[in-house]
Amino acid sequence: MVAAAAVAALAMASTACGSDEPAPAQADPKPEATTAGPKDLSGLLANPHDDPSQDEVMDADFTQVAAKGLLGVPKGMTFAPDTCVNYVRLGDAAGTPLQTAPAEQMGKLNGWMQFNAASPVGKDHNLGHDNFFAHYVVELSGLDVKKMGDEAISTCSDGTVTLDGKLTGELVNTTLDAPVVPGATATFAIKQRLQFAPAKTPADGEILKKYYGKLDPNGGMMRQKYITMVAFGDVLYFGIVGEPQYVTKMADNFGKRASQKGLA
Numbered sequence: 648m649v650a651a652a653a654v655a656a657l658a659m660a661s662t663a664c665g666s667d668e669p670a671p672a673q674a675d676p677k678p679e680a681t682t683a684g685p686k687d688l689s690g691l692l693a694n695p696h697d698d699p700s701q702d703e704v705m706d707a708d709f710t711q712v713a714a715k716g717l718l719g720v721p722k723g724m725t726f727a728p729d730t731c732v733n734y735v736r737l738g739d740a741a742g743t744p745l746q747t748a749p750a751e752q753m754g755k756l757n758g759w760m761q762f763n764a765a766s767p768v769g770k771d772h773n774l775g776h777d778n779f780f781a782h783y784v785v786e787l788s789g790l791d792v793k794k795m796g797d798e799a800i801s802t803c804s805d806g807t808v809t810l811d812g813k814l815t816g817e818l819v820n821t822t823l824d825a826p827v828v829p830g831a832t833a834t835f836a837i838k839q840r841l842q843f844a845p846a847k848t849p850a851d852g853e854i855l856k857k858y859y860g861k862l863d864p865n866g867g868m869m870r871q872k873y874i875t876m877v878a879f880g881d882v883l884y885f886g887i888v889g890e891p892q893y894v895t896k897m898a899d900n901f902g903k904r905a906s907q908k909g910l911a
Contacts, residue, residue, distance in 0.1 A: 685757040686882060687908060691784045692761040693900040695886075695893045701778075703764040709785060713754035717762075717769050718746045718783075723811050724858070731803035731818050731839075734796075735876075735885060738789035745785075758785030777860075782886035782897060792878045796822075796835030808841060814854045816843035816868070826875060826895040828902035830910075833878040836894060842869040877901055879910040 694704055712718060726732050735745040743752065762768040762781035799820050806818035823836035845866035846852035855868050862868060873894045877884040882905070886897040 686786055686910065688757060688759055688784050688786065688882065691884070691901060691904045691908065692759060692782055693904065694761075694763070695780055695888065695897045695900060696763075696778075704761060705764070705768075706759065706761045709756040709758040709760070710754045712758070712760050712783070713750040713756075715769060716750070717760060718753070720746070721767060721770060721858075725809045725812070726818060727807045727809075728802050730798050731806040731808075731820060734799040734802075735883070736787075736791075736795060738787045738881075745787075756785050756787070758783060777889065780886070780888045780893065780897070782884065782901075784882060784884050784901070786882050788881060790878050790881045790883055792833040792835050792876045792883065796837065796876060799837055810854050810858055814843065814851050816841060823873065823875075823891075823894065826877075826898035828877050828898050830906045831877050831879055831902060833876075834898065835876045837874040838891075839872045839874060840869070841872075843867050879905045882910055 692706070694702055696702055707715070707717060720726065720732070729744070729747075733744040733746040737743045737745055737748060737752070737756075745753070760768075760781070760783035763779060765777060766779035766781040768781050800822055803818060803820040806820070807815050808818045809815045817840070819840045821838050821840070823838050825834040825836040828834055843855055846855060846862065852862060852866065855862055859868050859870070870889075872887055872889060873891050874885070874887045875894050875898050876886075877898050879902075884898070884901045884905075886894075886901070888894065888897060
């Protein structure tokens with residue numbers, strides 16, 4: 648404004664002196680640089696089940712996800728290596744894994760989570776995985792879905808899960824054909840198999856029932872989960888479900904809503 652006033656004053660002075668010289672042209676001011684705010688990620692998650700009326704569904708933003716520990720590992724369970732389940736990275740210089748990020752750091756992320764009451768989210772035990780789904784969408788800097796998926800596969804071809812520090816089973820991640828999602832910058836899909844041999848003692852059987860509700864007919868326990876990751880730029884969709892037929896549906900639902908919001 649000061650510069651503009653000075654130019655105007657000079658022009659007036661020249662006119663007063665009877666000069667025929669035109670006043671110098673004034674350049675248009677440069678627009679101020681703006682910083683893009685967080686993307687609107689609300690409304691991007693949809694229940695994938697064929698009959699949603701049968702589900703009790705919960706939604707939480709990442710402030711609540713962090714405060715309630717909704718991404719945390721159930722108490723009493725340990726995984727080796729940790730990257731079998733903890734491979735989504737925040738994109739910071741330290742490469743902090745999302746699942747075990749400090750609550751203060753996680754709570755500042757822009758994102759939403761949705762899950763049904765049958766899911767293991769937020770539970771300590773009874774992780775039966777029957778008719779469950781859970782998924783979240785979050786904005787992450789430096790998002791690299793392929794790198795995260797490759798880490799989950801390459802480090803967990805012979806992983807383990809241990810219950811109560813006493814009973815150990817197998818945990819294996821393998822690659823699935825990733826859904827094709829129009830507008831997405833990357834997709835990745837994983838099949839996760841968790842298996843315990845038939846219980847050797849009644850005590851082992853009780854541990855398995857505490858965590859998974861019931862034993863398989865052979866006295867052991869085997870569960871499979873299906874995971875899909877979809878990236879729209881720096882926005883990650885992560886979905887996990889117990890039935891393979893919902894993998895593509897979850898990715899498609901997200902892709903359509905993301906495109907409608909202009910994330911593509």
